[in-house]
Amino acid sequence: MSVPVEGADGSHPVVDTILTAAAIIPMDGPSHIISDGAIAIDHGRITALGPSADIARRYAGRRVIDVGFSAVLPGFIDVHAHLPQTLLRGRHRSAGSGASFLPFLITPLMTPADTRALGRVGCLEALRFGTTTVQASMNNMAALAEAVHETGLRAVLAEEICDFDYTAAARGQLIPAPGQSALQLQTAIHVADAWQGRAESRITTAIAPLAPDLVLPATYGAIREYSDRYGTLVATHLAQTTDERQRIHDAYRISPVAHLHNLGVLGPRLIAAHCVLASDHDTTMLHHTGTAIAHCPRGYLMDGLTAPLARWLAKGIRVGLGTDDVSHNMWETIRAARYGAAIRTAAGDPHITDYKLLELATRQGAEALGIQHMTGSLTPGKQADLQVIALRSPAHTPTADLLESLICSADTEITHTLVDGRIVHGSMRDASADLDTALHEAEASASRLWQVLRTRYPHDAGSPLLPGGPDLDEERSAKPGLYAPASEPSAYT
Structure with a gap:
């Protein structure tokens, strides 16, 4: 008052x-x-x-x-991120294209201390680039909650659920892991009990079933019942890879989207990441059920793939933007969304404007996570989550269009980020996280994990000096089914 x-x-x-x-x-x-x-x-x-x-x-x-002489905007809402996967920096081009899928190899090796250390760096990076809310999914969410609390970020934290062995899944093999998902679901409930509404009400909890081909129908059913009972957000990957699409088709003779629809999982409390392989019929189901899409364009664009963003928006689907992994710079993600949309749409498409792109990263992102009453716009009564961009700089002088100028290069000029009115990035900072300590602990965790990876999986982990690896073309050919090649545009129309 x-x-x-x-x-x-x-x-x-x-x-x-x-x-x-x-x-x-x-x-x-x-x-x-x-x-x-x-x-x-x-x-x-x-x-x-x-x-x-x-x-x-x-x-x-x-x-x-x-x-x-600065511009003030709402803080960004990153609707899909794996913050501790900062570990994969230097392997971004190959992490999704190699003989083994590195994120799955890493998951069982990460301790809570690793998740906290690597996730804290991800939180600080997000704040540095004007993001004030992140929906983060992985294991060890209680440890990530500690990092969120320390850095001052706002977060929707979802414990990941998977019915299959991660290491085998990294190589494209589905080997059941009995009891794993039940334990993970119990962990998710414990995280909710311990952290929901904590950190000055900045933390909200959710549940993240990994993907339709890696989570059994009964597990999705248990998650749906929990979500129905407590109003909990559910975050899942969906229509993401050709392997997923083929496995679901082989098992049920339908698409992954139709499979989740049959299970009663689609709906306004579900946010589905990627959806690049969703058909027109699939996206109609997403629209009719009120399901939101987390559009993560950067990684796919680097592999030569795009998503039909303009078509999603024309259908009225709820869409937010996500950084996914490695780099948590939402300004870069906005640019990737613009470039990907430009490949697919005619110049001047009314659904892809500078304002719309910024809206996807702010208001619509908040709506996708169900937190629009709290954040996403600078509106009286909402939390004071905002970013400040210096305009007296070569990046923005001269300019004839402020919004376009910001999208092109605002990330180089962010001077302050505020969450709940507290300065969490910039001069006069109110948050307590020490950057040098955070960087040191993240480097220590990364060094340990890469050493374990090189010892156990020398072909996948790459060079002993830097996390490099075999030639990208060789890695892509080693597992062509993970992502459909760019020469198959029909799969993305």
């Missing part, structure tokens, strides 16, 4: 912070930019925003932050 004080002109509500900037982009309409604006923040929430002169007349601030 604001505290009224008597001033020379009468009583003025006192708020914790008043932030002033040259431009405020609330993301509440494509033409709404507040020039010479200000935001009043109290108890972590936005109290008011508008022209700075108006806010100054109405409020007094205990702290006034003038960011000068």
